[in-house]
Amino acid sequence: MLGGIVARELNNRRSWTMRITLILFAVVIAAGSALGETIALPPVREDIEMSVIDAMGMRRTIRDYTDREVSDEDLATILWSAYGVNRENGKKTVPVAIGVDYMRIYVARSDGAWKYIPETHELERVTDSDIRGEIGMQGFVSSANLVLVLVFDSSAYSLVFDIALSKESQLGHGHATSGCTAQNVHLTCAAMDYGTCMIAMIKEGKIRKHLALEEKEIPLYIMPIGGVEEGSYD
Ligand SMILES: Cc1cc2nc3c(=O)[nH]c(=O)nc-3n(C[C@H](O)[C@H](O)[C@H](O)COP(=O)(O)O)c2cc1C
Numbered sequence: 189m190l191g192g193i194v195a196r197e198l199n200n201r202r203s204w205t206m207r208i209t210l211i212l213f214a215v216v217i218a219a220g221s222a223l224g225e226t227i228a229l230p231p232v233r234e235d236i237e238m239s240v241i242d243a244m245g246m247r248r249t250i251r252d253y254t255d256r257e258v259s260d261e262d263l264a265t266i267l268w269s270a271y272g273v274n275r276e277n278g279k280k281t282v283p284v285a286i287g288v289d290y291m292r293i294y295v296a297r298s299d300g301a302w303k304y305i306p307e308t309h310e311l312e313r314v315t316d317s318d319i320r321g322e323i324g325m326q327g328f329v330s331s332a333n334l335v336l337v338l339v340f341d342s343s344a345y346s347l348v349f350d351i352a353l354s355k356e357s358q359l360g361h362g363h364a365t366s367g368c369t370a371q372n373v374h375l376t377c378a379a380m381d382y383g384t385c386m387i388a389m390i391k392e393g394k395i396r397k398h399l400a401l402e403e404k405e406i407p408l409y410i411m412p413i414g415g416v417e418e419g420s421y422d
Contacts, residue, residue: 225313226305229264232272236265238379246421247374250383251328253414258333262380266413267293267304269376270336270369280306282368285361290344291369294337294399296320301337301399319398324410325389332412336373337395338366343404359406366408373411383416 238246258266268274271293274281284290293304295311296319302311321330329335340362345353370386377384387410395407 222300222316223313226308226310227302229267229309229311230261231264231309232268233261233265233380236379240375243375243378246378247371248378248421249385250416250420251326251385251412252417252420253328253332253383253412254417256333256382256415258382258413262382263295263334264309265380266336266373266376266382267295268306268309269372270338271304271306272309273306278307281372282365284365288344288361290341290358290362291365292339292341292405293369294339295334296323296337296398297334303399314399317398319394320412322394322398323391324387324412325391326387328385329387329410329412332414334413336411336413337399337407338369338409338411339395339399339401340366340406340408341404342406343402362406362408370409370411373413377413378421381416381421382413383420384411384413386411 269281271291272281273279279287280289280291282291294314295302295304298318298320300316301314301319303314304310305312320332320335323329323335323337340359342355342358342362345358366386373384374386388408390407390410392407395401395410396405399407401407
């Protein structure tokens with residue numbers, strides 16, 4: 189009799205253990221499958237009428253954002269201006285030293301952080317977490333609808349043989365191209381009525397951790413992007 193009770197108790201415990209294990213397994217599968225998930229971006233907008241000269245006239249740093257969401261079309265256009273493919277040969281909207289493909293652009297927003305894949309014009313998820321509040325040293329960064337993260341991947345140089353460049357020179361190239369990217373993003377934002385700011389005061393360690401960067405991938409700048417108050421561009 190006692191043996192029967194013990195056996196039943198053990199069975200109950202086993203079935204609960206089994207249920208909990210299955211639930212944990214399902215949670216892990218669900219979380220795991222989200223990482224690496226890709227989403228196709230819409231085509232780049234071709235209906236923007238503002239001239240480059242007018243956009244340059246408007247360009248300024250804006251640090252106050254409204255809660256207007258950046259639409260998928262607008263994000264696609266901003267990312268393409270930042271580091272998109274603009275020619276058959278795969279080269280980009282910004283110049284790179286010796287043709288080396290060393291820039292990586294990430295997008296941090298409320299639904300997680302994503303890596304921009306220029307070749308396919310897609311986003312690839314790198315985390316489910318909203319990291320906007322953790323990656324900049326200034327409070328206004330977290331108020332932006334999304335934040336671009338500009339990363340220099342020095343490992344891209346190892347693919348180019350026969351060129352001996354110091355680490356400083358390589359990093360200088362990353363900063364130079366980041367400047368071009370930042371200006372493109374500024375002009376595109378001005379033309380679509382969003383505000384942005386190029387920011388060097390970043391939390392490198394947090395960015396590295398959240399984006400799972402390799403040692404040779406160096407975060408250089410972030411650019412929060414959000415809607416603007418009326419008159420911000422006057
Ligand atoms: C390389 C670089 C780094 C910058 N870093 C920051 C920063 O960390 N935080 C910030 O609020 N603005 C930053 N800025 C924006 C400048 O403060 C801003 O461009 C400058 O005040 C001129 O204003 P304007 O962009 O409206 O012409 C940076 C700009 C550049 C070019």
